[in-house]
Amino acid sequence: MTAEPFTRNLDFSTNYNFRDVGGYAGLGGRTVRWRRLFRADSLHRLGEADTAAFTALGVRTVIDLRRPFEVARHGRVPHSDGLDYRNIVLEHVDWEQVAYPEGTVHERWLADRYLNFIEDGQKALAESLRILADPDAAPVVVHCMAGKDRTGTVCALALALLGVSDADIAADYALTEPAMASLTAHLLRTNPEVVQGNEHMFDSPAAAMLLFLADLRERHGSVEAYAREIGVTGPEIATLRAHLLEG
Numbered sequence: 001m002t003a004e005p006f007t008r009n010l011d012f013s014t015n016y017n018f019r020d021v022g023g024y025a026g027l028g029g030r031t032v033r034w035r036r037l038f039r040a041d042s043l044h045r046l047g048e049a050d051t052a053a054f055t056a057l058g059v060r061t062v063i064d065l066r067r068p069f070e071v072a073r074h075g076r077v078p079h080s081d082g083l084d085y086r087n088i089v090l091e092h093v094d095w096e097q098v099a100y101p102e103g104t105v106h107e108r109w110l111a112d113r114y115l116n117f118i119e120d121g122q123k124a125l126a127e128s129l130r131i132l133a134d135p136d137a138a139p140v141v142v143h144c145m146a147g148k149d150r151t152g153t154v155c156a157l158a159l160a161l162l163g164v165s166d167a168d169i170a171a172d173y174a175l176t177e178p179a180m181a182s183l184t185a186h187l188l189r190t191n192p193e194v195v196q197g198n199e200h201m202f203d204s205p206a207a208a209m210l211l212f213l214a215d216l217r218e219r220h221g222s223v224e225a226y227a228r229e230i231g232v233t234g235p236e237i238a239t240l241r242a243h244l245l246e247g
Contacts, residue, residue, distance in 0.1 A: 032164065092113070129236070
């Protein structure tokens with residue numbers, strides 16, 4: 001078994017869910033490039049002690065999927081020369097307004113939230129995919145608050161367009177699970193109302209992502225068909241594949 005050339009999970013002092021989505025098998029046996037696309041929890045927590053490590057990644061673009069009130073309340077990634085910050089708001093139903101009665105099938109509840117993203121959040125998803133398709137924007141970090149749901153949906157769509165299998169997409173999504181223990185501990189210390197009563201929002205079972213991808217295809221035919229429906233062009237999809245796949 002060949003060792004991976006890079007570490008998938010990146011350690012920062014106050015970011016708990018920062019990782020590279022490279023290394024997965026894609027179209028035609030090609031591999032998703034390392035150090036071109038990262039996913040993360042909110043970068044407003046990126047501390048001074050982490051600046052050098054973050055700078056060393058050479059990140060050119062940050063896609064922040066949070067809503068305006070989240071950015072206003074918590075802040076954004078620190079300013080730096082050459083860093084293009086994009087607050088691309090992914091519209092969605094407020095999760096706290098969605099019932100979670102006893103007996104709810106948890107994976108189904110989560111998958112339905114992601115289906116809501118691809119309907120209400122089409123503008124943000126299309127814009128995010130266009131940025132990911134631009135080689136001059138890379139390396140790119142996509143993040144939301146926990147780096148799990150909105151971020152997970154953008155990354156799932158991108159990886160699917162690159163030909164990554166549903167199993168690998170779901171496995172990547174599930175890597176958030178161990179990070180949530182550290183993140184929820186931090187939130188319970190600093191902002192406990194975010195977690196308390198919302199514990200069902202803080203895990204990432206692979207089955208939820210598999211349900212979501214299957215339902216998306218049932219509704220739209222394929223991830224590529226969905227991307228085209230929301231305005232991502234064929235040439236943009238081709239460029240995405242050209243620069244994010246090895247070879």
